[in-house]
Structures are given as C-alpha cells and as structure tokens.
Amino acid sequence: MNLRDPLAIARGLGSAKDGTQHWWVQRLTAVALLLLTPWFVWQVLGLIGADQYAVRETLGQPLNATLLLAYVLSMFWHAQLGMQVVIEDYVHGWFEIALQVTVKFAFAFGALASALAIGRIVFSA
Amino acid sequence: MAAQQRPLSPHLQVYKPQLTSILSIVHRGTGVLLGLAAFGLMAWLLSTAGSIEAFDRFHAFVGSAPGQVLLAAVTASMVYHLLNGIRHLLWDIGWGFELSEAYASGWVVVGLTVVITSALVFVAMNAGGAA
Numbered sequence A: 001m002n003l004r005d006p007l008a009i010a011r012g013l014g015s016a017k018d019g020t021q022h023w024w025v026q027r028l029t030a031v032a033l034l035l036l037t038p039w040f041v042w043q044v045l046g047l048i049g050a051d052q053y054a055v056r057e058t059l060g061q062p063l064n065a066t067l068l069l070a071y072v073l074s075m076f077w078h079a080q081l082g083m084q085v086v087i088e089d090y091v092h093g094w095f096e097i098a099l100q101v102t103v104k105f106a107f108a109f110g111a112l113a114s115a116l117a118i119g120r121i122v123f124s125a
Numbered sequence B: 001m002a003a004q005q006r007p008l009s010p011h012l013q014v015y016k017p018q019l020t021s022i023l024s025i026v027h028r029g030t031g032v033l034l035g036l037a038a039f040g041l042m043a044w045l046l047s048t049a050g051s052i053e054a055f056d057r058f059h060a061f062v063g064s065a066p067g068q069v070l071l072a073a074v075t076a077s078m079v080y081h082l083l084n085g086i087r088h089l090l091w092d093i094g095w096g097f098e099l100s101e102a103y104a105s106g107w108v109v110v111g112l113t114v115v116i117t118s119a120l121v122f123v124a125m126n127a128g129g130a131a
Helices: A006-010 A021-047 A052-059 A062-090 A094-124 B019-049 B052-063 B065-092 B099-125
Strands: none
Touching (some): A052 A062, A052 B019, A062 B019, A094 B019, B019 B065
C-alpha cells in the first residue's frame, strides 16, 4: 500500500514521467540557436569563395571555434528533441522504436563528428 | 491490450486549412529538413578539417544546380523556423495568444521570411563570385 499523497507523485511529472525536462531543454537550445544562427550566417557569408586554408584560419580562431562548437551541439541536441516528438506523433508500432533509436544514434554521431572536425580545425590551424 | 483503430483529430479531410494550422505544420516540416541539414553542416566541417580533395568535393556539390537549390531551401527553412520559433517562445511566455494576434504574428513571420531569405540569397550570390 502506497501512503504517499498522489499529488506528491504527480507534481512536476507528466505522463512521460520526466516532467518538463524535454520541453525546457528544447526551449533552452532554441534560444541558443536564436543567438548563434545570425553569427553563423554572418561567418558563412564572409567565407563564400574562400579556400580551405582561409576557412580553417577563420574557424580555428578560439572565439569562433567555441561559438561554432556551441552552435553545432545546440543544433544537434535541439534537432534530436524535435525529431523525437515528430516520430512520437506520426510513427507507431515496432518501427517507432527502431526509428527513435536510429535517430538518437545518428544525431549523436553527427554531433560527435562535428565536434571532432572542429577540434581538428583548431589544432591544425 | 488491443489498441482500437480510432480516427484521430484533426480530421484533415474535413478541416479547413487556416494560416495558423499551416504555419504550425510548416514549422515541423522545416524542423525535420533542418535536422537533416545539420548533417550537411557536419559534412562541411569534416571536409574543412579533411583533405583538400574532400573540401573541393563538398564545394563542387554545393556549387552544383541541385546543391544550390538545396542550399536555398535550407536557408528559407532556417529563416522561417527561426522567426516562427521566436513566435513560439513569445507564446511560451504568454504573449500574443489572442486569435487576432496569432494571425498578425503569423503574417509578420511569412513576410519577414520572404524578405530575409531573398536578402541572404542575394548577398550570397554576389559574394566571392560563387553561385
């Protein structure tokens, strides 16, 4: 017999049992992307037509590399959260689980590969 | 537990399309496209960090006709998703929930998307001799 007040169990938790964590992180990464996207677009416009050396030189600067890493990680995290919700809404049955796992792995791979590439650009620039 | 196959709302075949519902589904659609485009960003970073051949291959694709169309589509999606995302964040803090406000902010998003996307494409086409 559970003597805990039902409200104590329910408070802060929706049916998914993880409360507002998913919602909150999606908004947090959204704000990060909102701030970083104009910076990124500005950088890319400045790099149009540049050769590989010049691109590495620019992206390898400490501040640029830091912001770029923040941008890429926020992007993959935000995208992964969004894809999860879209799949939850439109895909059902065993394929839903398979797709959720595949998407999580793919986006984790994308974030890791991007971070590795930025690291290589920084340390070889 | 055998799940009954009940019809789900909204019943799209009898539901009149509205600006608000269209912008909502477009936010999702552009979100999915941008999620996939994140792997394009990954490819750009890997090619920049990698060999000169990889770098040239990436830019040959981006410079090709399909690459340019894709890049323009991703740019438009990025601008729309970002602007409509601001609209969502404002709703989250409780601003603009009246129906008239939701329509007004919707049209602002549509208008700004066209203007900013056009400006970005114009600047990109005239920069560095690419495109």
